[in-house]
Amino acid sequence: MASKLKNAKALAALHKKLAKDIDTEKCHISLCNGTACRPYGSNPVAEAFKADIEKRGLADKVEFKITGCHGFCERGPIAIVEPGNVFYQRITVADVPEILDNTIQKKGPIERLLFKQDAATKTVARQNDIPFYTEQQRIVLGNNIRIDPTSIEDYIAIGGYSALSRALVELQPDQIIKMIKDSGLRGRGGGGFPTGAKWETCREAHGDIKYVIVNADEGDPGAYANEGLLTGNPHSVLEGLVIGAYAIGSHQGYIYVRNEYPLALKNITLAIEQAEKLGLIGKNILGSGFDFNVRVNRGGGAFVCGESTALMASLEGKTGEPRAKYIHTVEKGLWDRPSCLNNVETWANIPLIVNNGAEWFSKIGAAGNSGTKIFSLTGKVNNTGLVEVPMGIKLKGIIFDIGGGIRGGKKFKAVQTGGPSGGCLPEKLLDSPVDFDSLLKAGSMMGSGGMIVMDEDNCMVDTARYFLTFLEEESCGKCVPCREGVKRMRQILTDITQGKGEMSDLELLTELSAHLKDSALCALGSSAPNPVLTTIQYFKDEYEAHIEDKKCPAGICKALIKFSIIDEKCPGCGRCVKTCPTQAITFMGKKNPVILDQSKCIKCRTCYDICKMGAVSIE
Amino acid sequence: MKDKVTAIIKKYGSDSSQLVSILQDIQTEYNYLPRTALDKLAKKLDIPQSRVYSMATFFRAFSLEERGKHICNVCQGTACHVRGADLILESLERQLGVKRGQTTPDHKFTLETVNCMGCCATGPVVKIDDEFFGHMTNDKVEPMLSKFKE
Numbered sequence: 001m002a003s004k005l006k007n008a009k010a011l012a013a014l015h016k017k018l019a020k021d022i023d024t025e026k027c028h029i030s031l032c033n034g035t036a037c038r039p040y041g042s043n044p045v046a047e048a049f050k051a052d053i054e055k056r057g058l059a060d061k062v063e064f065k066i067t068g069c070h071g072f073c074e075r076g077p078i079a080i081v082e083p084g085n086v087f088y089q090r091i092t093v094a095d096v097p098e099i100l101d102n103t104i105q106k107k108g109p110i111e112r113l114l115f116k117q118d119a120a121t122k123t124v125a126r127q128n129d130i131p132f133y134t135e136q137q138r139i140v141l142g143n144n145i146r147i148d149p150t151s152i153e154d155y156i157a158i159g160g161y162s163a164l165s166r167a168l169v170e171l172q173p174d175q176i177i178k179m180i181k182d183s184g185l186r187g188r189g190g191g192g193f194p195t196g197a198k199w200e201t202c203r204e205a206h207g208d209i210k211y212v213i214v215n216a217d218e219g220d221p222g223a224y225a226n227e228g229l230l231t232g233n234p235h236s237v238l239e240g241l242v243i244g245a246y247a248i249g250s251h252q253g254y255i256y257v258r259n260e261y262p263l264a265l266k267n268i269t270l271a272i273e274q275a276e277k278l279g280l281i282g283k284n285i286l287g288s289g290f291d292f293n294v295r296v297n298r299g300g301g302a303f304v305c306g307e308s309t310a311l312m313a314s315l316e317g318k319t320g321e322p323r324a325k326y327i328h329t330v331e332k333g334l335w336d337r338p339s340c341l342n343n344v345e346t347w348a349n350i351p352l353i354v355n356n357g358a359e360w361f362s363k364i365g366a367a368g369n370s371g372t373k374i375f376s377l378t379g380k381v382n383n384t385g386l387v388e389v390p391m392g393i394k395l396k397g398i399i400f401d402i403g404g405g406i407r408g409g410k411k412f413k414a415v416q417t418g419g420p421s422g423g424c425l426p427e428k429l430l431d432s433p434v435d436f437d438s439l440l441k442a443g444s445m446m447g448s449g450g451m452i453v454m455d456e457d458n459c460m461v462d463t464a465r466y467f468l469t470f471l472e473e474e475s476c477g478k479c480v481p482c483r484e485g486v487k488r489m490r491q492i493l494t495d496i497t498q499g500k501g502e503m504s505d506l507e508l509l510t511e512l513s514a515h516l517k518d519s520a521l522c523a524l525g526s527s528a529p530n531p532v533l534t535t536i537q538y539f540k541d542e543y544e545a546h547i548e549d550k551k552c553p554a555g556i557c558k559a560l561i562k563f564s565i566i567d568e569k570c571p572g573c574g575r576c577v578k579t580c581p582t583q584a585i586t587f588m589g590k591k592n593p594v595i596l597d598q599s600k601c602i603k604c605r606t607c608y609d610i611c612k613m614g615a616v617s618i619e
Numbered sequence: 620m621k622d623k624v625t626a627i628i629k630k631y632g633s634d635s636s637q638l639v640s641i642l643q644d645i646q647t648e649y650n651y652l653p654r655t656a657l658d659k660l661a662k663k664l665d666i667p668q669s670r671v672y673s674m675a676t677f678f679r680a681f682s683l684e685e686r687g688k689h690i691c692n693v694c695q696g697t698a699c700h701v702r703g704a705d706l707i708l709e710s711l712e713r714q715l716g717v718k719r720g721q722t723t724p725d726h727k728f729t730l731e732t733v734n735c736m737g738c739c740a741t742g743p744v745v746k747i748d749d750e751f752f753g754h755m756t757n758d759k760v761e762p763m764l765s766k767f768k769e
Contacts, residue, residue, distance in 0.1 A: 035736070035737045035738045036737070036738035036739070036740050036741055038738065038751050039738055039741045039744060039751035039752060039753030039754075040741065040753060073738070073739075073740030073741065074740055076740075076741075218735075218737075219734065219735070220697075220735070221695070221696030221697045221698070221699075221700075221734040221735040222696045222697030222698040222699075222700075222735060222739050223735070223739070224735065224737035224738065224739055227737035228737075259643055259680055260680075260733055260734075260735065260736055260737065261737050264737075297637070297639065297640060298639055298640050298643050299639065299678075299680075300639045300642070300643070300674075300677070300678025300679070300680045300681060301678055301679040301680035301733070301734075302677065302678050302679065303734065314639060315636065316636050317634075317635045317636035317637065317638040317639070317674075318670075318674075319673050319674055319677040319678075320677065320678070376698075376739055376740075377740075378697075378698035378739040378740055378742065379697075379698055379701045379702070380701060380702070384698075384739070384740035384741075385740050416697065419697070450697065450698075450739075452697045452698050452701060454701055458701050463700075463701070466697070466700050467697075470695075470734065473679075474734075476677075579757065579758050581710070581713055581714075581757075604706055604709060604710065604757060605703065605706050605757070606706075606710075606757040606758060609756055609757060609758075610756075610757075610758055
């Protein structure tokens with residue numbers, strides 16, 4: 001590793017050298033080993049590549065890189081091969097020698113490993129031609145593919161830390177703040193507060209000691225955009241943080257990471273060590289006279305710690321309970337000192353703005369909602385993964401153009417954004433733009449970027465109950481409206497899913513929601529009603545079916561459904577008999593339909609999932 | 620035990636603001652938070668025991684009871700939920716004979732839930748120790764567990 005960089009010139013020289021060292025004559029293979037690729041076995045594939053390259057002495061012909069998340073998690077493990085921009089998907093250990101052969105001998109792509117949306121469409125060889133990628137604008141996530149996140153050299157080679165250098169040498173703190181304000185960047189953690197204004201207030205706040213904090217406690221169930229960014233490109237977050245610290249006048253930063261993200265923790269910790277060694281963090285950074293240190297703190301699995309005051313309490317070594325924000329944290333935050341907390345994605349946007357200018361950034365996205373946003377597109381959609389889109393794109397564009405529509409030809413029912421604080425939006429809103437203001441207007445919110453797609457087999461009452469159950473568990477218990485209100489709402493919803501609801505319950509839920517919105521101490525409580533209110537607003541018919549007809553149209557709520565065998569469709573194969581955990585199904589001989597004993601059935605759905613003939617019905 | 624706890628505290632410079640990280644490390648070492656370790660921690664950092672216990676019980680990642688050899692973590696995040704994560708949890712409860720949060724009598728498995736593991740695209744996900752199992756279905760539960768039964 002290079003020695004400490006004394007000034008901006010030394011950094012520029014190192015960048016020049018590293019960029020020149022990238023051997024364009026070589027073949028480049030970039031394998032995704034992000035967290036989502038690991039359940040598919042990307043680790044053994046990575047090992048196989050390394051071993052085969054060494055065994056066959058290919059190191060001078062092939063540059064092999066293990067990177068963070070490429071985004072298209074559905075098709076993992078994935079690799080990009082250059083030249084050719086070839087996109088290989090669902091790679092197994094057995095495919096590795098063939099990929100290497102084809103790459104070195106330039107035989108052209110291996111057909112069976114290429115992307116194909118479905119049986120009816122043609123294969124696509126180049127990553128840049130796959131609709132999942134073409135419809136995105138990956139200004140923040142895009143570099144994940146180009147760098148090994150454990151190598152600061154890789155980051156510097158592609159121009160990393162040049163924004164920091166520019167900020168320290170050419171710009172005054174107020175110029176940086178003006179730049180961020182002009183760019184129109186808004187907080188990516190969900191609230192959408194203008195970042196530049198936040199920085200300005202913090203800079204102007206009284207006090208010598210100020211703090212900057214990265215909120216990487218991405219607790220939204222079903223969102224992993226911050227994970228993908230922090231794991232795949234930790235230096236971009238760090239660079240943004242140091243620039244922010246300089247602009248605000250802070251010399252100490254904290255990065256609060258969920259302990260459930262071991263890889264993100266490992267990579268950011270390593271990134272800090274490397275940056276310290278090169279003098280990009282520490283005393284007199286790049287000879288500018290500016291000092292800055294940063295520490296990583298781990299979370300303990302509490303959702304409420306994503307809230308700024310709770311997070312700061314946790315940083316102080318106290319339980320993560322929020323406080324009322326009559327005085328904002330930018331004035332009095334951590335240790336009662338001015339503290340500027342931003343989300344991982346917000347910080348990662350900073351170097352881009354400093355390098356490319358406020359005007360460039362403000363032209364991306366929609367008016368008042370500039371830039372891009374990373375979403376974790378999951379649920380019942382064909383192409384799940386991390387997607388980065390310009391703000392203002394239509395919901396439909398994300399779910400159908402990028403996401404490739406609904407799995408198994410089912411019908412779209414709802415899309416849930418904003419995690420437990422957000423709402424469920426129906427089909428009629430698919431044309432609405434995705435930005436902070438439009439989502440809020442629809443009763444949902446941006447949140448930290450979860451986007452969970454639901455189909456006709458998902459029950460909206462159950463979904464509301466699910467979120468309230470989650471929030472009941474995660475409520476810190478400090479304020480009564482949240483502690484008691486969420487609990488009562490969950491009880492009412494549970495009753496409805498069990499067929500014990502009454503129509504007046506809907507009014508009661510709405511009334512409780514209004515109280516909660518008005519009186520809860522923090523956003524966890526005040527936004528808790530969103531999943532309930534949006535499902536009542538957009539899917540009232542489902543509530544009515546549960547309450548009046550005692551039926552769950554989606555076939556999810558156990559108390560209201562019954563499994564039965566459709567005799568005409570059952571070939572008597574006996575697959576369900578073997579897997580039934582309670583021996584409720586009796587084998588009656590081949591070609592004879594099986595018999596299901598209702599008294600033993602626990603409605604575990606195993607037979608329904610395993611039957612290939614569709615002979616199990618849910619009523 | 621004393622030396623290990625002391626070493627962990629020392630690693631964090633006896634800084635009580637690092638309590639969560641210290642507790643995480645103690646739990647990694649012992650698989651749970653032993654009472655003796657917490658007593659020692661309070662003394663060493665010169666903070667009341669109540670504060671240590673308030674932290675240890677507030678955060679769901681911590682366990683005051685001894686956990687099993689293998690930690691089986693079932694993701695209950697939204698993306699996993701819409702694909703039937705609750706049914707996977709029930710299936711595991713049936714096969715292990717314990718409810719979530721409990722440990723099997725032979726101390727082989729502790730069944731826990733987590734709200735998101737950051738690999739939502741592959742849901743429903745189960746993690747046993749460091750190994751991930753994606754796209755879980757009820758019939759995959761038994762073969763998955765049998766890998767760890769030896």
